[in-house]
Amino acid sequence: MFATMMHGAGDVRYEEVADPKILAPTDAIIQLAVSSICGSDLWTYRGYGEFDGPKAMGHEYCGVVVEIGRDVKTVKKGQFVVGSFCLSDNTCPHCQYGFQSSCQQREFMTGAQAPYARIPLADGTLVGLDHLPDPSLYPDLQAVSDVLGTGWYAADAARVTPGSTAVVIGDGAVGLMAVIAAKHYGAERIIAMSRHPSRQALAKEFGATDIVAERGEEGIARVMELTRGIGAESVLECVGMEQSMHQATRIVRPGGMIGYVGVPHGVTFDGQKMFFCSIGNARRSCAGKTLPP
Numbered sequence: 463m464f465a466t467m468m469h470g471a472g473d474v475r476y477e478e479v480a481d482p483k484i485l486a487p488t489d490a491i492i493q494l495a496v497s498s499i500c501g502s503d504l505w506t507y508r509g510y511g512e513f514d515g516p517k518a519m520g521h522e523y524c525g526v527v528v529e530i531g532r533d534v535k536t537v538k539k540g541q542f543v544v545g546s547f548c549l550s551d552n553t554c555p556h557c558q559y560g561f562q563s564s565c566q567q568r569e570f571m572t573g574a575q576a577p578y579a580r581i582p583l584a585d586g587t588l589v590g591l592d593h594l595p596d597p598s599l600y601p602d603l604q605a606v607s608d609v610l611g612t613g614w615y616a617a618d619a620a621r622v623t624p625g626s627t628a629v630v631i632g633d634g635a636v637g638l639m640a641v642i643a644a645k646h647y648g649a650e651r652i653i654a655m656s657r658h659p660s661r662q663a664l665a666k667e668f669g670a671t672d673i674v675a676e677r678g679e680e681g682i683a684r685v686m687e688l689t690r691g692i693g694a695e696s697v698l699e700c701v702g703m704e705q706s707m708h709q710a711t712r713i714v715r716p717g718g719m720i721g722y723v724g725v726p727h728g729v730t731f732d733g734q735k736m737f738f739c740s741i742g743n744a745r746r747s748c749a750g751k752t753l754p755p
Contacts, residue, residue: 463576464476464478465479465575466576468503468519471513481578482573488585490543491581494524494525496523496601497523498522502725503519518572518576520575520576523571523574524542524606525543526542527539533585534584535585543591544591546611547570549568549569549581549582550568557586567583569582569583605635605639613637613723617643618647618721620697621696626695627689627696628695628696629694629714630655634700637665640723641654641668644669651688653688655674689713692715693715695714697713697714698723699723699724703727704728704729
Protein backbone atom coordinates (compact mmCIF):
# COMPACT_ATOMS: atom_id res chain seq x y z
CA MET A 463 0.00 0.00 0.00
CA PHE A 464 1.01 3.66 -0.26
CA ALA A 465 1.22 5.98 2.73
CA THR A 466 2.35 9.46 3.76
CA MET A 467 5.93 9.49 5.05
CA MET A 468 7.85 12.49 6.33
CA HIS A 469 11.58 12.28 5.70
CA GLY A 470 12.50 15.67 7.11
CA ALA A 471 11.48 19.30 7.32
CA GLY A 472 9.40 20.08 4.25
CA ASP A 473 10.06 16.63 2.83
CA VAL A 474 6.76 14.70 2.63
CA ARG A 475 6.50 11.69 0.33
CA TYR A 476 3.75 9.39 -0.84
CA GLU A 477 5.50 6.06 -1.01
CA GLU A 478 4.98 2.34 -0.85
CA VAL A 479 5.11 0.71 2.59
CA ALA A 480 4.34 -2.74 3.94
CA ASP A 481 0.74 -3.56 4.76
CA PRO A 482 0.11 -3.50 8.54
CA LYS A 483 -0.06 -6.83 10.37
CA ILE A 484 -1.21 -8.02 13.77
CA LEU A 485 1.94 -7.98 15.93
CA ALA A 486 0.37 -8.43 19.36
CA PRO A 487 -2.83 -10.16 20.48
CA THR A 488 -4.22 -6.78 21.56
CA ASP A 489 -3.85 -5.24 18.07
CA ALA A 490 -6.49 -4.44 15.49
CA ILE A 491 -6.19 -3.51 11.82
CA ILE A 492 -8.60 -0.92 10.47
CA GLN A 493 -9.40 0.30 7.00
CA LEU A 494 -9.34 4.07 7.18
CA ALA A 495 -12.50 5.95 6.24
CA VAL A 496 -11.07 9.40 6.93
CA SER A 497 -7.69 10.67 8.06
CA SER A 498 -6.31 14.17 8.27
CA ILE A 499 -3.32 16.41 8.86
CA CYS A 500 -3.00 17.62 12.44
CA GLY A 501 -1.59 20.94 13.55
CA SER A 502 1.10 19.03 15.41
CA ASP A 503 2.19 17.50 12.09
CA LEU A 504 3.02 21.00 10.91
CA TRP A 505 5.59 21.46 13.67
CA THR A 506 7.48 18.47 12.32
CA TYR A 507 7.06 19.73 8.77
CA ARG A 508 8.60 23.05 9.80
CA GLY A 509 11.62 21.32 11.31
CA TYR A 510 10.85 21.41 15.03
CA GLY A 511 12.05 18.42 17.02
CA GLU A 512 14.61 15.74 16.31
CA PHE A 513 14.45 13.52 13.22
CA ASP A 514 15.96 10.05 13.38
CA GLY A 515 14.50 8.71 10.14
CA PRO A 516 11.34 8.67 8.02
CA LYS A 517 8.12 8.93 10.03
CA ALA A 518 4.76 7.43 9.13
CA MET A 519 2.25 10.25 9.47
CA GLY A 520 -1.35 10.32 10.68
CA HIS A 521 -3.04 10.08 14.07
CA GLU A 522 -6.53 11.53 13.53
CA TYR A 523 -8.64 8.72 12.14
CA CYS A 524 -11.72 6.56 11.97
CA GLY A 525 -12.60 3.51 9.94
CA VAL A 526 -13.76 -0.10 9.83
CA VAL A 527 -12.12 -2.99 11.69
CA VAL A 528 -10.85 -5.63 9.26
CA GLU A 529 -8.80 -7.82 11.60
CA ILE A 530 -8.34 -8.27 15.35
CA GLY A 531 -5.89 -10.01 17.63
CA ARG A 532 -7.03 -12.96 19.73
CA ASP A 533 -7.27 -10.89 22.93
CA VAL A 534 -9.39 -8.04 21.52
CA LYS A 535 -12.83 -8.10 23.12
CA THR A 536 -14.56 -4.73 22.74
CA VAL A 537 -14.49 -4.28 18.94
CA LYS A 538 -15.13 -6.74 16.17
CA LYS A 539 -14.52 -7.15 12.46
CA GLY A 540 -16.80 -5.03 10.32
CA GLN A 541 -17.43 -2.48 13.09
CA PHE A 542 -16.96 1.23 12.48
CA VAL A 543 -14.58 2.70 15.08
CA VAL A 544 -13.11 6.02 16.13
CA GLY A 545 -9.57 6.00 17.49
CA SER A 546 -7.40 8.17 19.67
CA PHE A 547 -4.01 9.81 19.27
CA CYS A 548 -2.91 8.27 22.57
CA LEU A 549 -3.05 4.49 22.60
CA SER A 550 -4.05 3.10 26.00
CA ASP A 551 -5.25 -0.10 27.64
CA ASN A 552 -7.96 1.74 29.64
CA THR A 553 -7.33 -0.56 32.60
CA CYS A 554 -4.12 0.65 34.29
CA PRO A 555 -4.27 2.88 37.42
CA HIS A 556 -3.74 6.06 35.38
CA CYS A 557 -6.48 5.12 32.93
CA GLN A 558 -8.86 4.29 35.75
CA TYR A 559 -8.06 7.68 37.28
CA GLY A 560 -9.26 9.29 34.06
CA PHE A 561 -5.92 9.99 32.37
CA GLN A 562 -5.76 7.42 29.59
CA SER A 563 -3.19 9.61 27.85
CA SER A 564 -0.76 8.72 30.64
CA CYS A 565 -1.44 4.98 30.42
CA GLN A 566 1.37 2.82 31.73
CA GLN A 567 1.41 1.11 28.33
CA ARG A 568 0.95 4.33 26.37
CA GLU A 569 2.01 4.59 22.77
CA PHE A 570 1.32 7.34 20.26
CA MET A 571 -0.56 6.61 17.07
CA THR A 572 1.19 6.90 13.69
CA GLY A 573 0.51 5.69 10.20
CA ALA A 574 -3.13 6.69 9.76
CA GLN A 575 -2.53 8.62 6.56
CA ALA A 576 -2.79 5.39 4.61
CA PRO A 577 -5.49 2.92 3.48
CA TYR A 578 -4.94 0.65 6.50
CA ALA A 579 -3.43 1.06 9.96
CA ARG A 580 -2.46 -1.12 12.89
CA ILE A 581 -3.97 -0.02 16.21
CA PRO A 582 -2.15 -1.32 19.31
CA LEU A 583 -4.14 -1.67 22.54
CA ALA A 584 -7.32 -1.78 20.48
CA ASP A 585 -9.71 -2.43 23.38
CA GLY A 586 -8.70 0.73 25.22
CA THR A 587 -8.09 2.92 22.18
CA LEU A 588 -10.97 2.27 19.78
CA VAL A 589 -14.58 3.25 20.39
CA GLY A 590 -17.01 1.29 18.27
CA LEU A 591 -20.34 2.40 16.84
CA ASP A 592 -23.31 0.05 16.86
CA HIS A 593 -23.99 0.73 13.18
CA LEU A 594 -22.23 1.79 10.00
CA PRO A 595 -22.67 5.56 9.74
CA ASP A 596 -23.57 7.44 6.60
CA PRO A 597 -20.36 8.46 4.80
CA SER A 598 -21.42 12.09 5.07
CA LEU A 599 -20.73 11.80 8.82
CA TYR A 600 -17.19 10.49 8.44
CA PRO A 601 -15.52 13.94 8.79
CA ASP A 602 -17.51 14.63 11.96
CA LEU A 603 -16.53 11.30 13.49
CA GLN A 604 -12.91 11.88 12.51
CA ALA A 605 -12.99 15.21 14.38
CA VAL A 606 -14.08 13.34 17.51
CA SER A 607 -10.87 11.28 17.36
CA ASP A 608 -8.64 14.22 18.17
CA VAL A 609 -9.59 17.89 18.01
CA LEU A 610 -12.88 17.60 19.89
CA GLY A 611 -11.36 15.59 22.71
CA THR A 612 -8.41 17.97 22.95
CA GLY A 613 -10.56 21.11 23.02
CA TRP A 614 -12.93 19.44 25.46
CA TYR A 615 -10.10 18.65 27.83
CA ALA A 616 -8.91 22.25 27.66
CA ALA A 617 -12.26 23.25 29.15
CA ASP A 618 -12.11 20.45 31.71
CA ALA A 619 -8.55 21.33 32.75
CA ALA A 620 -9.44 25.01 33.01
CA ARG A 621 -12.44 24.06 35.17
CA VAL A 622 -15.01 26.03 33.21
CA THR A 623 -18.13 26.36 35.35
CA PRO A 624 -21.66 27.67 34.81
CA GLY A 625 -21.80 31.45 34.78
CA SER A 626 -18.04 31.89 34.45
CA THR A 627 -15.91 33.76 31.94
CA ALA A 628 -13.68 31.67 29.68
CA VAL A 629 -11.07 32.87 27.20
CA VAL A 630 -10.07 30.61 24.31
CA ILE A 631 -6.66 31.39 22.81
CA GLY A 632 -6.37 30.02 19.31
CA ASP A 633 -8.92 29.65 16.52
CA GLY A 634 -7.76 26.45 14.86
CA ALA A 635 -9.79 23.27 15.01
CA VAL A 636 -8.88 22.65 18.66
CA GLY A 637 -9.67 26.23 19.67
CA LEU A 638 -13.05 26.10 17.98
CA MET A 639 -13.83 22.81 19.71
CA ALA A 640 -12.77 24.44 22.99
CA VAL A 641 -15.42 27.12 22.40
CA ILE A 642 -18.04 24.38 22.03
CA ALA A 643 -16.80 22.73 25.21
CA ALA A 644 -16.81 25.97 27.20
CA LYS A 645 -20.39 26.57 26.07
CA HIS A 646 -21.36 23.06 27.13
CA TYR A 647 -19.83 23.59 30.57
CA GLY A 648 -22.01 26.65 31.00
CA ALA A 649 -19.64 29.60 30.62
CA GLU A 650 -21.70 32.78 30.49
CA ARG A 651 -19.04 34.70 28.60
CA ILE A 652 -16.69 33.12 26.09
CA ILE A 653 -13.99 35.36 24.65
CA ALA A 654 -12.39 33.88 21.53
CA MET A 655 -9.01 35.28 20.53
CA SER A 656 -9.08 35.03 16.74
CA ARG A 657 -7.69 37.01 13.82
CA HIS A 658 -9.41 35.16 10.97
CA PRO A 659 -12.89 36.38 9.91
CA SER A 660 -14.12 32.93 8.83
CA ARG A 661 -13.03 31.38 12.12
CA GLN A 662 -14.43 34.29 14.09
CA ALA A 663 -17.79 33.56 12.49
CA LEU A 664 -17.55 29.90 13.47
CA ALA A 665 -16.54 30.80 17.01
CA LYS A 666 -19.62 33.03 17.32
CA GLU A 667 -21.80 30.28 15.88
CA PHE A 668 -20.36 27.82 18.41
CA GLY A 669 -21.03 30.08 21.39
CA ALA A 670 -18.40 32.81 21.65
CA THR A 671 -19.82 36.04 23.01
CA ASP A 672 -16.80 38.23 22.24
CA ILE A 673 -13.99 38.23 19.69
CA VAL A 674 -10.55 39.67 20.40
CA ALA A 675 -8.38 40.00 17.30
CA GLU A 676 -5.46 41.74 19.00
CA ARG A 677 -2.36 39.86 20.11
CA GLY A 678 0.46 40.47 22.55
CA GLU A 679 0.08 43.35 24.98
CA GLU A 680 -2.84 44.77 22.99
CA GLY A 681 -4.69 41.48 23.22
CA ILE A 682 -4.03 41.23 26.95
CA ALA A 683 -5.26 44.78 27.48
CA ARG A 684 -8.41 44.12 25.48
CA VAL A 685 -9.31 40.99 27.48
CA MET A 686 -8.65 42.81 30.74
CA GLU A 687 -10.89 45.65 29.53
CA LEU A 688 -13.69 43.20 28.72
CA THR A 689 -13.37 41.60 32.16
CA ARG A 690 -13.18 44.98 33.96
CA GLY A 691 -9.60 44.40 35.00
CA ILE A 692 -10.35 41.11 36.76
CA GLY A 693 -9.33 38.52 34.19
CA ALA A 694 -11.01 35.24 33.34
CA GLU A 695 -11.73 32.35 35.67
CA SER A 696 -10.75 29.92 32.91
CA VAL A 697 -8.27 30.26 30.06
CA LEU A 698 -8.12 27.60 27.36
CA GLU A 699 -4.73 27.79 25.63
CA CYS A 700 -4.91 25.98 22.29
CA VAL A 701 -1.76 27.14 20.49
CA GLY A 702 1.38 26.15 22.39
CA MET A 703 3.68 29.09 21.63
CA GLU A 704 5.54 31.45 23.94
CA GLN A 705 3.28 34.39 23.10
CA SER A 706 0.05 32.47 23.62
CA MET A 707 1.21 31.05 26.95
CA HIS A 708 2.32 34.52 28.03
CA GLN A 709 -1.13 35.84 27.18
CA ALA A 710 -2.77 33.02 29.12
CA THR A 711 -0.85 33.77 32.30
CA ARG A 712 -1.60 37.48 32.01
CA ILE A 713 -5.37 37.25 31.49
CA VAL A 714 -6.31 34.55 34.01
CA ARG A 715 -7.62 35.99 37.26
CA PRO A 716 -5.93 35.17 40.58
CA GLY A 717 -7.07 31.70 41.56
CA GLY A 718 -8.14 30.97 38.01
CA MET A 719 -7.15 27.97 35.93
CA ILE A 720 -5.34 27.53 32.63
CA GLY A 721 -6.01 24.42 30.58
CA TYR A 722 -3.32 24.26 27.94
CA VAL A 723 -3.42 21.71 25.20
CA GLY A 724 -1.27 23.16 22.43
CA VAL A 725 1.95 21.23 21.83
CA PRO A 726 4.53 23.48 23.56
CA HIS A 727 7.33 24.86 21.40
CA GLY A 728 9.83 27.31 22.87
CA VAL A 729 7.68 27.86 25.96
CA THR A 730 9.25 28.79 29.30
CA PHE A 731 7.58 29.75 32.55
CA ASP A 732 8.43 32.38 35.14
CA GLY A 733 7.65 30.34 38.24
CA GLN A 734 7.92 33.27 40.63
CA LYS A 735 5.51 35.36 38.56
CA MET A 736 3.00 32.51 38.42
CA PHE A 737 3.39 31.95 42.15
CA PHE A 738 2.56 35.53 43.06
CA CYS A 739 -0.32 35.65 40.56
CA SER A 740 -1.89 32.63 42.30
CA ILE A 741 -2.07 30.62 39.10
CA GLY A 742 0.38 27.92 40.08
CA ASN A 743 -2.36 25.30 39.75
CA ALA A 744 -2.58 25.66 35.98
CA ARG A 745 -2.97 22.16 34.58
CA ARG A 746 -1.02 20.71 31.68
CA SER A 747 -3.23 18.67 29.44
CA CYS A 748 -2.04 15.40 28.02
CA ALA A 749 -5.44 14.54 26.61
CA GLY A 750 -4.53 15.20 23.07
CA LYS A 751 -1.71 17.38 21.98
CA THR A 752 0.82 17.96 24.70
CA LEU A 753 4.13 16.21 24.72
CA PRO A 754 4.78 13.49 27.30
CA PRO A 755 6.53 14.62 30.51
